[in-house]
Amino acid sequence: MTTEKITEIFQKFYGNELPEIYASPGRINLIGEHTDYNGSFVFPGAIDKGMTAAIRFNGTDKVRAYAIDLDESSEFGLNEEDLPKEGWAKYIFGVCREIIKRGGTVKGFDTVFTGDVPLGAGMSSSAALESTFAFALNDLLNLGIDKFELARIGQSTEHNYVGVKCGIMDQFASIFGKKGHLIRLDTKSMEYAYFPFDPKGYRLVLLDTVVKHELASSAYNKRRESCEHAARTIAKRHPEVEFLRDATLGMLDEVKGEISEEDYMRAKYVIEETQRVRDVSDALERGDYETVGAKMYETHHGMSKLYEVSCEELDFLNDVARAHGVTGSRVMGGGFGGCTINLVKDELYDSFIRDAKTQFSAKYGHEPKVYDVVISDGARRL
Numbered sequence: 001m002t003t004e005k006i007t008e009i010f011q012k013f014y015g016n017e018l019p020e021i022y023a024s025p026g027r028i029n030l031i032g033e034h035t036d037y038n039g040s041f042v043f044p045g046a047i048d049k050g051m052t053a054a055i056r057f058n059g060t061d062k063v064r065a066y067a068i069d070l071d072e073s074s075e076f077g078l079n080e081e082d083l084p085k086e087g088w089a090k091y092i093f094g095v096c097r098e099i100i101k102r103g104g105t106v107k108g109f110d111t112v113f114t115g116d117v118p119l120g121a122g123m124s125s126s127a128a129l130e131s132t133f134a135f136a137l138n139d140l141l142n143l144g145i146d147k148f149e150l151a152r153i154g155q156s157t158e159h160n161y162v163g164v165k166c167g168i169m170d171q172f173a174s175i176f177g178k179k180g181h182l183i184r185l186d187t188k189s190m191e192y193a194y195f196p197f198d199p200k201g202y203r204l205v206l207l208d209t210v211v212k213h214e215l216a217s218s219a220y221n222k223r224r225e226s227c228e229h230a231a232r233t234i235a236k237r238h239p240e241v242e243f244l245r246d247a248t249l250g251m252l253d254e255v256k257g258e259i260s261e262e263d264y265m266r267a268k269y270v271i272e273e274t275q276r277v278r279d280v281s282d283a284l285e286r287g288d289y290e291t292v293g294a295k296m297y298e299t300h301h302g303m304s305k306l307y308e309v310s311c312e313e314l315d316f317l318n319d320v321a322r323a324h325g326v327t328g329s330r331v332m333g334g335g336f337g338g339c340t341i342n343l344v345k346d347e348l349y350d351s352f353i354r355d356a357k358t359q360f361s362a363k364y365g366h367e368p369k370v371y372d373v374v375i376s377d378g379a380r381r382l
């Protein structure tokens, strides 16, 4: 939607004075999945799809918000007891509350917003929404909050107002994204590096199963608990282990008898995934996309068999990719539905998409959605 159109809708609801417009993107992640709450590495990039909001202070202590795509309104105050009932409004409320908790003053505002990140596809529409409002309020109110803390405000919103104990990757990518670059982030030290990503001869494409499983957030939180439990158990013998990122497979094997089989599998996946991100990082430096692709398949296997966050439809798309000779393919994001991310040679692209669509719809009755990845900039004022 154009900024003119958003402004027009804003004015229709809240009067003629002009609003400011802000936007934040969703993200992809090349590799490093379920590693960000284990102190390990991730490799995301912001995409050309996200959320855009028009916003203007209204001189009251209330927020009035209109979700254009849902045609729903919400009005809420800024105190802890004012939690709105609309699911989407909780994100905006949470961001305001997290700013206030950090000592910032938030004033009442009017806003309308719209997005083009597919919901539930694992491209972080919720982080895009949080980042848009965190970035906008910080900018408009001159709060002086740094970019790391803006990302943490979004993450705390998920923890405290949405109930997902997520890591920092999505909000970080949405705030720090840079056109044409992936970002390798060390979630323990928060050191990061931009990697130019222009794989000549290859394309990155997402295939969306359009499947979203119920209870994904409780299953996500359960994965996190397993990891933390495994890390704590290892730390009893190896006090230097703060997160699974610090552990080795050898250390994990030492405690095998002290943790459940399930926790063992989860931890094994995370320790192996940590190594894969390191390998992919080296491979990218060499421009070796075949290794990148091979690691993506390994990640899929781990996410499916050890971490158990894939699903039948995602495994099916992964099999189609492999059978077609696609360089790399894996489930992306939290899992339990959503997309596969595929690294495809230019010459295979058309036939792969055709194959995936035909075979998937023959089995599941609908085609997967196809999104070409364009790596773009992070949160900004338009």
Ligand code: GLA
Pocket (backbone or CB within 6 Å): 032, 033, 034, 035, 036, 037, 124, 166, 167, 168, 169, 170, 333, 334, 335
């Ligand atoms: C979700 C979370 C992220 C990350 C991924 C899995 O997107 O929000 O913090 O844990 O899942 O890598």
